Amino acid sequence: MDLGEDIDRVAQHLRIRAIYLRAIEEGRFNDLPGVPYAIGFVRSYAEHLGLDAAEVVERFKEESADGLVGRQELVFPSPLSEGRVPGVRLTLLALVLAGAAYGAWYYLSSGTPSIVELVEPVPEKSAVEAPPAPPPSVPEEAEVPAAVPEDSAPATGTPEGGAAREAEPKVEATPPAKPILNPPPTMTPGNSAGDGTERADGLPAVPMDLPADSPGDGGGRIYGQANLDSRVSLEAVAETWVQVRDSDGELLLTRLLRQGDVYRVPNRPGLTMMTGSAGGLRILVDGREAPRLGNVGIVRRDVSLDPERLLAGR
């Protein structure tokens, strides 16, 4: 389109900046400020040069189809979102973190033995297989006491019973001066070894009193028989779950005492008891019966096993 005129002079006349006119001359359409302005500049320039403006503009549109965007995209400035709903990424991150925290907690909490693991395997399992024979004193008693007198003597003499006894960490933990506990009365020679192995694998490390071999006065078993200096005895008059801890919070006993079972509480200060049925326990302090802790079915926690307090009913 250059007809020999000086671009600067044309720019002065048309008031269009010379760089834009040079961009039009050199075909650098991207350097022009925008489509409507570019078309206007081309039209003015063509008219100034005496060319057919309409035709020149059409040619410009065809040539610049690639270089210039035909339609101006309008993107209005909008204020930053103050949405209260978090974004997808943030939600996912929060879920992952929550999952990781739960996993870590689960892993750490599973490292310590649970209550289920602390509970000793039920020795009555073998007695179920034995023929039910009602005991002479308590005819309505369960099969556990029925098997006790019959199996106790031979069980002590069998090597398997000895092995089972040796496998008992609790037995080893007891003072050597104390009499060695006999194996559970319900053990039979056939399953006592397996029972012992099972205990050796799964026995908790906490020093826990094990059931004694001899039945109590009511036909039940006596736990904590090693506690010779015991002043307090817990006797179950009904099925009662009992947990005894020492002052350090260490478990001494946690089990279900059946009717007639007795637990001789070690003569130590600071012992506490939790029971699932306060009325199911008869508490004897030095042979005297202490006031009941409550009715059957009442849960009591942190009951001090101090003899004087028990006698006082506190």
Add this chain to the structure above:
Amino acid sequence: MFSSLTGWLSSDMAIDLGTANTLVYVKGKGVVLNEPSVVAIAEDKGRKKVLAVGDEAKMMLGRTPGYIQAIRPLRDGVIADFEVAEEMIKHFIRKVHNRRSFTSPLIIVCVPSGSTAVERRAIQESAESAGARKVFLIEEPMAAAIGAGLPVTEPTGSMVVDIGGGTTEVAVLSLGGIVYARSVRVGGDKMDEAIIAYIRRNHNLLIGESSAERIKKEIGSACPPEDGEGRTMEIKGRDLMNGVPKELVVSERQIAESLAEPVGAIIEAVKVALEHTAPELAADIVDKGIVLTGGGALLGNLDYVLRHATGLPVTIADDPLSCVALGTGRALEEMQKLQNVLSTMY
């Protein structure tokens, strides 16, 4: 409920309700109607009935018998006759939909930036009475800038001068909003009136509005030719001295002289707008210049006059007559994105 059902059956529309011409943009179709804003009303047994609208009515303008009135319901960009304007919009809605009933479109109407709240409310109510289910308003300079393709949402100043039939809108836009706008009630109509007055004063010849408009379109110029009389044109009218029809020849120079006053008013409005423009935006405008839209932009040498009066590059938009309609139509097409520029009086 009924409105939403009929809305579903209707095509949404954008209307450039201009003083001289009304353009209708239909969503998905583009500008489908461009007719003069004239309504011919016939009085039949005391009841007024619409006889013709648009081109047909314009033919009647100044040539009507006693019982027919050819009315332009808009003056200076705003509604002068509410009922006639309503009838006109109703007619255009029906014409676009090719049926008489069950039409309730969403309509975007543009309004002059200098219009008052009462005038805007009149336009909105008029469109609603014509059967629109929802009416939004858009300011004319914004619509013109969008229609001309200016980068109105960018952080750069754009100046648009929209010379319509009734008003001239001068606005500086940036970041999707109008930074400064000035509306002067000078436009094509005032130019026609100036031509009529000039010919009556200098030639004792009375011509009609239509004739004046034709003269303006054919030999109208914002500045006299450098030498000679320029183009000439034969005009016909009534001689004021002896009252008989008369024909005479007017030149481009004479018409340029007659248009000096309205053109001067437009230049003054642009200068005032530039004076009120912030320096950063003024720098952008110096770089890119002014864009002219509207029918007035087609007046010969107006860009030249403005260029020399302001010292800025002046560009005439690609399709100046349709810019406002196209911009309003784009607001309709991209309503979610451009909702910032739409308003309503309720």
